[in-house]
Ligand code: MD6
């Protein structure tokens with residue numbers, strides 16, 4: 635019978651995907667934050683990827699990354715056998731990276747603010763594409779100039795298990811499930827924590843198809 639209890643229960647269910655989950659002292663998962671933005675994001679993402687398509691890069695150690703990468707913004711993250719770095723040009727085309735779409739920049743800034751970082755001015759957006767089986771080994775994000783700035787990360791498509799470790803590679807990471815539309819923000823004391831992504835499970839996402847796309851925003855320059 636509908637009544638106060640039933641209503642409370644319904645609210646509870648509706649609120650589950652939203653809200654802020656703290657995963658570290660200065661790290662949060664903002665559940666579903668990107669969902670209302672998706673219809674504006676996807677056409678912009680398509681434009682960016684038409685100009686700078688996904689490509690698989692090689693690490694300095696000589697391994698081909700399983701995730702395929704692209705970038706937009708003033709700076710893009712690249713790797714090859716000579717090292718990791720940010721570059722103002724796409725090495726594939728030797729042209730500047732596509733502009734960072736305003737809708738993406740605004741979402742990243744809003745996400746950072748919800749995590750307590752108020753003057754976030756991202757100049758780099760790294761775009762990772764994972765097909766089932768692709769993963770990201772534990773790493774630290776440390777090619778940026780200032781660690782005082784947070785990182786904001788938008789997940790689209792297939793779910794992932796995100797590994798959130800400590801300051802040593804050997805620290806046992808916690809597992810955080812990330813779904814389509816979730817945004818992770820971390821910075822401050824957590825900025826250099828090791829993190830990675832477990833191999834993506836087989837599946838087909840109703841909007842994004844058989845892939846996960848992750849966009850990470852940083853102040854690199
Ligand atoms: C990913 N993300 O979620 C990989 N780095 O596909 C990252 O490596 C990452 O999500 C820094 C901050 C947030 C991230």
Ligand code: FE
Nearest residue numbers: 773774775829
């Ligand atoms: Fe990272």
